[in-house]
Amino acid sequence: MGLLEEKLSRHPFFSMAKEAKERGIYPYFRQIEGKQGTEVEMGGHHVLMFGSNAYTGLTGDDRIIEAGCKAMKQYGSGCAGSRFLNGTLDIHVQLEQELAEFVGKDDALCISTGFTVNSGVIPQLVSKDDYIICDDRDHASIVDGRRLAFATQLHYKHNDMADLERVLKRCEPDKVKLIIVDGVFSMEGDLAPLPQIVELKKKYNATIMVDEAHGLGVFGEQGRGVCNHFGVTEDIDLIMGTFSKSLASIGGFIAANQTIIDCLRHTVRTYIFSASMTPASTAAALEALHIIKNEPERIAALWDVTNYALKRFKEEGFEIGETESPIIPLYVRDIDKTFVVVARAFEEGVFINPVIPPACAPTDTLVRYALMANHTKEQVDRSVVKLKKVFQELGIIK
DSSP states (O other), rough: OHHHHHHTSSSHHHHHHHHHHHHHHHOOOOOOOSSOOSSETTTTEEEESOOOTTTTTOOOOOHHHHHHHHHHHHSSSSSSTTTTTTTOOOHHHHHHHHHHHHTTOOOEEEEEEEHHHHHEEEEHOTTTTTEEETTTTOOHHHHHHHSSSSSEEEEEEEEOHHHHHHHHHOOOOOOOOOEEEEOOOHHHHEEEEEEEHHHHHHHEEEEEEEOOOTTTTTTTGOOOOOHHHTTTTTGSEEEEEEEETTSSSSSSEEEEEEHHHHHHHHTOOOSSSBOOOOHHHEEEEEEEHHHHHHHHHHHHHHHHHHHHHHHHHHHHHHOOTTEEEEEOEEEEOOOOOOOOOOHHHHHHHHEEEEEOTTTTTGGGEEEEEEEEOOHHHHHHHHHEEEEEHHHHHHSSOO
């Protein structure tokens, strides 16, 4: 064994994965044999899908599939270059213009993945004399983005506004203070207190960037996001979003005022040096955006089934934390049991996702249960019964 292989074989996650595979409780990379939906086939096993981020339930919609196929026929399968050079299509520009209007900003940039929006944009917003301030539970893409920046990196306790103010007081008043926060926290399902963050922004002359990955298509008027939900859009300087959740595609965007976007258009390395979004993924996101705006009943259905699921889990004694969204954390608080819960739930016909360190603290492990607009209350009831059986078997709930 070479030095590299020897080193990697000692990595704790390598060991954890190896042990889980040997015990038959390895929960990752299961193969789905068809479209994402509320029920799917996985390895010949029929399961209720409660592990998807497709909140609007649009990933299998025929209109979106047709839009993608039509775009491939018109533009081909790819753009063979970056947006900076030969890879800009008219539908890229159309999507950017419509997204900017949708989230209430002057302009937007579309980048090939949501992760590379954050990892590319954040380093270009600050310099070595500035500050990046993050919530302890911000998404990994935000963490990686700030790591690539030369600014002083600070953080505050999750949703703790007194701690955020403590951090802001440490900063030099005439330097950029960039507060970056998830609108909806992707594991726990709770919301950032944006109105209070805006108050602190004004008090300390800071700048705010909000990641709306799990807010678009879910919160606000026509699904415009958490910033719209709280009525603070004008006070948020940058709004980021992804297409791989409610918009049934892949990619992401950053929206802001014209000056910020014009600068980012010429400096973001993941935009300039990456191939542009494919015609199919661009057209799919655009069609999904149109459907979300024109079908408010879809978001109403999502909230109806979400509120029902929240009620049922509380009734059955599950610990679900402070969630206010279609993301429902079912706390296990034990790494080994979390893997066992996921494996047993799969055997019972329910697909859910494990959340373990580094996505959470070792004492906060959970399984993540997420809802789509086309889930039914009957499907929720079936899943709750099966999950209660598993949790009781393992002594997690009475």
